[in-house]
Amino acid sequence: METPPDTVRYAVVRRTDGGRVHRSLKKEAWLDPRIEPLTFEDDEVAFPLTDAADEDRLIHLLGVPVRLLVQAAAVRDPVDPHGKLQKAVNDWLSAYGLAPHYLADVIPKKWERLGELALLPAHLSSNAAWTEVRSHPNIRALWTAMASALQVTALGIQHPIADDTFRSSQVEMLVGSPEVRFLDHGITYAFDASKVMFSSGNVTERRRIGTLNMQGETVIDAYAGVGYYTLPMLVHSGAAIVHACEINPASVAGLKEAAQLNGVADRLTVHEGDNALTLPALQGMADRCHLGLLPSSEPAWAACMAALKPTGGVLHVHMNVEEEHIDAWKARTVERFQQLAKSQGRHAAVSAEHLEKVKWFAPRVRHVVLDVRVRPLAP
Numbered sequence: 001m002e003t004p005p006d007t008v009r010y011a012v013v014r015r016t017d018g019g020r021v022h023r024s025l026k027k028e029a030w031l032d033p034r035i036e037p038l039t040f041e042d043d044e045v046a047f048p049l050t051d052a053a054d055e056d057r058l059i060h061l062l063g064v065p066v067r068l069l070v071q072a073a074a075v076r077d078p079v080d081p082h083g084k085l086q087k088a089v090n091d092w093l094s095a096y097g098l099a100p101h102y103l104a105d106v107i108p109k110k111w112e113r114l115g116e117l118a119l120l121p122a123h124l125s126s127n128a129a130w131t132e133v134r135s136h137p138n139i140r141a142l143w144t145a146m147a148s149a150l151q152v153t154a155l156g157i158q159h160p161i162a163d164d165t166f167r168s169s170q171v172e173m174l175v176g177s178p179e180v181r182f183l184d185h186g187i188t189y190a191f192d193a194s195k196v197m198f199s200s201g202n203v204t205e206r207r208r209i210g211t212l213n214m215q216g217e218t219v220i221d222a223y224a225g226v227g228y229y230t231l232p233m234l235v236h237s238g239a240a241i242v243h244a245c246e247i248n249p250a251s252v253a254g255l256k257e258a259a260q261l262n263g264v265a266d267r268l269t270v271h272e273g274d275n276a277l278t279l280p281a282l283q284g285m286a287d288r289c290h291l292g293l294l295p296s297s298e299p300a301w302a303a304c305m306a307a308l309k310p311t312g313g314v315l316h317v318h319m320n321v322e323e324e325h326i327d328a329w330k331a332r333t334v335e336r337f338q339q340l341a342k343s344q345g346r347h348a349a350v351s352a353e354h355l356e357k358v359k360w361f362a363p364r365v366r367h368v369v370l371d372v373r374v375r376p377l378a379p
């Protein structure tokens with residue numbers, strides 16, 4: 001790929017139009033991937049344009065208020081961040097008279113980035129060398145240098161997601177704020193990363209859900225979290241309304257904030273609390289239900305089948321399944337939904353429409369999503 005330009009044309013739009021504009025620019029190959037989009041405080045987003053972007057066609061294509069801005073390109077840093085992190089750690093060690101090789105084997109090789117926050121792996125809490133370094137009186141200077149090497153303002157350690165109902169995040173903050181806001185595939189997410197989890201590993205599934213056509217549909221997200229699927233369904237898939245069920249107040253706060261930021265709050269109804277209590281009120285209303293809880297969403301299967309309209313619909317069923325048992329699980333799941341339909345007096349054909357292997361959850365265990373289609377049969 002060629003060297004990115006020093007200045008670039010940006011298409012500046014309201015943040016609430018960001019999702020649609022991102023999608024259109026990407027489709028036309030008018031979005032320059034080498035350059036960071038910019039966000040402005042007055043709730044605007046600026047997308048960097050490629051040379052191919054035709055200004056006259058652009059305004060017509062986007063169909064939303066847009067202004068063009070030419071300014072210095074915020075070029076994505078091509079320098080190896082691993083090298084920069086290593087240098088930051090070694091500089092700090094030598095500044096405090098410690099041997100540079102001291103942490104050589106345990107400098108993080110991977111991290112998760114959520115906006116201005118980088119989450120480092122859990123070995124920073126358990127490794128003996130790190131434990132000693134962390135008791136140093138000037139440790140804050142190391143965190144600040146590491147954050148700057150990773151081009152963020154906050155650093156934390158990601159411990160395994162808590163095995164509680166909320167699937168709480170267990171982030172130990174080292175420096176900076178846990179409140180994150182970031183743009184992913186044209187959608188702004190917002191939440192307190194020390195209170196709620198965000199699974200970056202589910203990116204392919206978030207994007208797949210965003211490509212499905214849900215124009216005019218009433219959708220239920222039974223485990224909405226901060227909107228991993230609710231937001232793509234509203235912003236990209238065109239769902240007419242999403243009923244989002246969520247039990248964790250911290251996730252509800254993030255979801256509501258993000259819905260405002262993406263301009264979809266008027267099509268979102270949040271049902272706060274246990275979905276065992278909220279789903280029964282949604283009986284017979286939905287064209288589609290999303291069941292995104294791991295290791296299993298089974299507790300909500302019956303209520304989601306009952307929530308489908310008499311005209312049927314689609315259920316997106318998440319589950320952790322051992323690789324060699326995926327086919328058997330798929331057959332059992334279709335059978336189980338068939339039984340549920342029958343026991344609820346629904347005369348319907350139930351079939352598996354698609355099985356998506358999202359990611360490896362553990363050795364031999366896959367996070368999968370089965371799209372189950374429910375079609376009414378003639379009496």
Ligand SMILES: C[S@@+](CC[C@H](N)C(=O)[O-])C[C@H]1O[C@@H](n2cnc3c(N)ncnc32)[C@H](O)[C@@H]1O
Nearest residue numbers: 165166167199223225228246247248274275292
């Ligand atoms: C794993 S997170 C969502 C993750 C997201 N679907 C993904 O795959 O990235 C599951 C969400 O379901 C919520 N949750 C768990 N049990 C619930 C229940 N009984 N009723 C409503 N929400 C629930 C949790 O608080 C959490 O925000």
